[in-house]
Amino acid sequence: MSSSVTPANDRRAVASPHTPVRLPVLAIVVPCYNEQEVLPETTKRLCQLLSELVKGGRIDGSSRVWLIDDGSRDRTWQLIDLAAAQPDSRISGIKLSRNRGHQIALLAGLLTAQGEVLISVDADLQDDLNVIPKMLDEFSRGHDIVYGVRQSRETDTFFKRLSAEGYYRLLQRLGVEVVFNHADYRLMSRRAVEALRKFPESNLFLRGLVPQLGFPTTTVAYDRAERYAGESKYPLGKMLALAWQGVTSFSALPLRAITALGVTVSMLSLAMGIWALGIRLFSDHAVPGWASIVIPLFLISGVQLLSLGIIGEYLAKIFIETKRRPLFFIERLVGGGASGEGE
Structure with missing residues (x-):
């Protein structure tokens, strides 16, 4: 999925002898639910990536990783709190008052985190972090939304591959606008997130909602790895529930x-x-x-x-x-301020 972008939308800073280059503030939003096994490695890799991007002059030094604890029952929040308390930490933590599910936790992070550029990624390290610089390149060319799209499903079982690809085709046949083989690994500009804030829906299916925004979009391809540690938080029952949510939320x-x-x-x-x-x-x-x-x-x-x-x-x-009930409540916020409370 791609769209042409005019030169007027190009976000690359133009430097002059008297004008300093203004770098974008990046927020990496990571929903977490019972991720104590993988979280230390996740925070390490994401912070290392931010440091490299800052040193390379790609993003502003105030860029941060935002970890959203979706009512975890293990030590996930304690690990987030500890990481945010470290000197010179790039970690901010958001603790929801109770478990609200992956989609709402992700939305809570997007609506709360600061930054001109927001990238959502899962905590399990299956999404390839090395394509984030490519996403930033596409953002600098004027794209408000950059979808991370899997170019193969070799790490999936035969049933998972068959059911997932069949589901995307079913949604498309039902008239639902989705990006094939895209989950929730995406870049969004601040204006795209603010537009998303105006959708007051309780039955969330972000994979179908984000394409409704209509801003310039493109895709980057990546290979999905095996889960680094822990167990999948999306068993068959939850996957079927999300699939049904997508069908009934966007198609009559x-x-x-x-x-x-x-x-x-x-x-x-x-x-x-x-x-x-x-x-x-x-x-x-x-x-x-x-x-x-x-x-x-x-x-x-x-x-x-x-x-x-x-x-x-x-x-x-x-x-x-x-x-019209609120989707979530934030119980605690550590390691940085917030741009606003959720709906």
Whole structure:
């Protein structure tokens, strides 16, 4: 996914003998949930990357790593607090008052962190940090959003690869605008984040929401590594829940499909009724009244239950959205100020 950018949007600083070059402040936003095994290595690598970018004159010296504790039950927050307290630390910590899920924790970090450029990355070190300089290059060329896109899925199991790629294709067929093989590894400019702040949705699916912003975008390809330590915080159940969230938050096609399904089942029921009538008239093997009643009854009952379930899912989303409850509360913030509280 790419868009052309005019020279007027080029963000590369133009230096003159009397004008100092102003470097962008970078904020790397990292949602964390029970990540005590991998967090020390994650903070080490991210801080090292920031130091290299600062020394190379790519970003401002006030750039920081923002770690968001999403109600962890292990020592994740203690490690964040300790890292933020170190002398000359580049770590800031945000502790949510309770577990709110990956998408809300990520949004909390984006809406709270300071910086002209914000990059979201998972804590498990599977996303290749070496492409962050490439993301910054694209930002300097005028792109407000830079998506990190996997160029292969060799580290996935056959089932994970098949289901993930099939899901992206399903979303696209349902009319949902998503970037193929992109998760939540992306760069966003400050104006893109501020535009995202104006979306008051409770049912978050950022992979579908960010493309709605409409600013200049592009992609960078990377290879996803194995998880450095610990266990995945996205088991099959959570992945299916996120997948269903993406479908029902951005497409009304399942509701429209109910009508088509109803017509199809009605035709099948009519055909079965004709078949049962034929058996009754031209055969001696039919049990009187069984086929013509039981088969259409089973079919129609199943369709009705399925239809009510889909309608109920959309009604539940309407119910949640109309409450307008805050998505998160920040319990503590360490290692730096914040640009604002979350919705």
